[in-house]
Amino acid sequence: MLELVHLTKIFGGMTAIENLSLKVEENKIISIIGPNGAGKTTLFSLISGYLKPTSGEIVFNGEPITTLPPSRICKKGITRTFQIVQPFMNLKVLDNVVIGALNWAKTTVEAKDYALHILEEVGLMDKKDRLANTLTLAGKKRLELARAVATKPALLMLDEVMAGLNKVEGKHLMELIESIHVNQKVTILFIEHVLNIVMRLSDRIIVLNYGEKIAEGTPEEISQDQKTIEAYLGKRK
C-alpha cells in the first residue's frame, strides 16, 4: 500500500536518508530499527508530510503523496504519533479524540460517539473529562494513540511509543496496539528501540543505518543478520 521510491533527504551537508526504497504491505506490522541518528524519525516525517524529500517519491495506494501537507496525507489514510507526545494539552481527553474522529465524521455527534468507543478501547473512559495535561506519560501516549486511531487510518505510524514507559505500562500498550491492529484492520509502521517487542510483533523488520537500508527480513532473519549486529554492537575483532 505504501511505497518509497529512491527517497533521499539532505539537511545542509548531512544526508539523513539516502536512496531508500521500501514497500509496506496491507495489514502487516512492519518495524524500522536502527541506531540513534539512523534517520528513522526523519523517514516518518517525510512520509507524513512534515518534511519534503530532496529527491525520490512516496506513493500511497498508487497515488503520489510526496508534496502533500500532513492534513491531506491524513485524509488519504496515513497518520502518526510523535516521539515526544503532542496531545492538545489544554483540551479535555474526550475533545482530543473527537478532533481526530472529525477527520471523517459528518457531525460532531457522530464524532463523539466514535471517540467514546475508542476511549473505551484504549482504557481512558474514566478520564474522558480531564484535561490532557493532567494525564501521566503513559496516559498521554494512550491518548495520542486514541486520537490517531480515531481518524480511521489505513496506515498508522508509531514513533517510539514505548520510550519512557515502565515494563508494565509498556506491556499494556503493546497489547493495545496488537488489538488495534486486529480490530481496526490497520497497517502499522513502527519505530522502536525495545527489540524484544519488535521481534515479537513484527511481520517484517527494516534496519536503517546512516540513512541507508542495511537489512530487511523477518525477525528470525534479522536476528541472525551480520550487518545488523555490527551496526548495533560494532565489528567482532
Place this chain on the structure above:
Amino acid sequence: MMKKAYLIPMLIVVLSLATVVPPFIGDRYIHILIMILFYGYLGACWNILSGYTGMLSLGHGALSGICAYFTVVLFMKMGLTPWIGMFLGAIATALIGMGITYLAARYGLKSMYFALLTISFSEIIRLLALHWEFIGGASGLLIPMSKNPMINFQFPEKYLFYYVILIMVIVIVIINHLVVRSKLGYYLMAIKENEDAAENVGVITSRYKIVAAGISSFLTGFGGVFYAQYLMFISPDINLSLDFSIEIASAAIIGGIGTVFGPLVGACVLQVISEIFRVFLGEMGSVHLIAYGLILMLVIVFMPKGIIGIINKNKS
C-alpha cells in the same frame, strides 16, 4: 464550567431587564450601555478569529472601519441605504480579512508575527484614508440626516440604537455558541493548541484559519457600520485607529479569551472604568487608556483566562 441550570434563568432575567429598563434611564446611561454592548459585540467578533485560534489580531478596528467607510460612501455618493450597503461592506471586509489571513497562513506567520502583520495592515488602511480626499481625508465624513431616517439606519432616539446593538449582541452570542459546538470550533481550538498535531489528524489548518477570519471579519463589519450610524460621523482617527483595535482585543482578553460571554464581561468592566475616569478627571483625552493598559497587564499576569476563567474556576 457554568451549570446550565443557573445560566438560563440568569440570562432570561438579564435579557428582560435589558429590554424593558433602558428607555427610562436617560441618554447618558443609555450611551454607556450602548458602548458596553458595542465593544462586547466587536470583542465577540474578534474572539472567533483570535480567541479560538490564538492568532492575535490588532486589525479588527480597521476592519470595522473599512466596512463603515464602504457603507457610508455608498450611501453618500450613490444613495444606497446602509441596511443594504452594510451587507456589501461586510462581504468586502470578509474578503480583506481572509486575504490577510491567507497571507499569514501561506508564509507561516503565527502569534506575534500575525499581530505585527495586522498592526501594519491597520496603519496602512488608516494612512490611506487619511490622504484620500474622495472619502473625506483627515476630517472624515459627516453623514447627512436623510428625509427617511429609519430607512437609512438613522434614529432620532438613542434607545433605538440601543435595541439595534442589543439584537446584534444576542446574535453574536448565539453565533459564538454555535461555533464552539461545531466542527469548526473543535478545529480552531486544535489549531490554538498545537498546529502540527492538528495537521496530523487531518485538520487543514490554513483553510480553517481563513474560514474563521472570514466569519470574524464579516461580523466585525456590522459593528463598524453601527458605530458610524450612531455617531453620524466617520474619520480615520476614530474608526481606523490602532487604539480602537486594542480596545476591542482588550475587552475579549480581560473578560476571557475564547469564551462566549467573556468579551461582554470585559467590555462592561472597561467601559465602567473609563466612565469613572471621565467623571473624576474630566475629558482628558485618553487618560482611561492608561487604566486599560494597567488592567490588561494585571489580567495577563494574574488571570490569563480572564474574568470568566476565574468564575468558572470557583464554580468547579
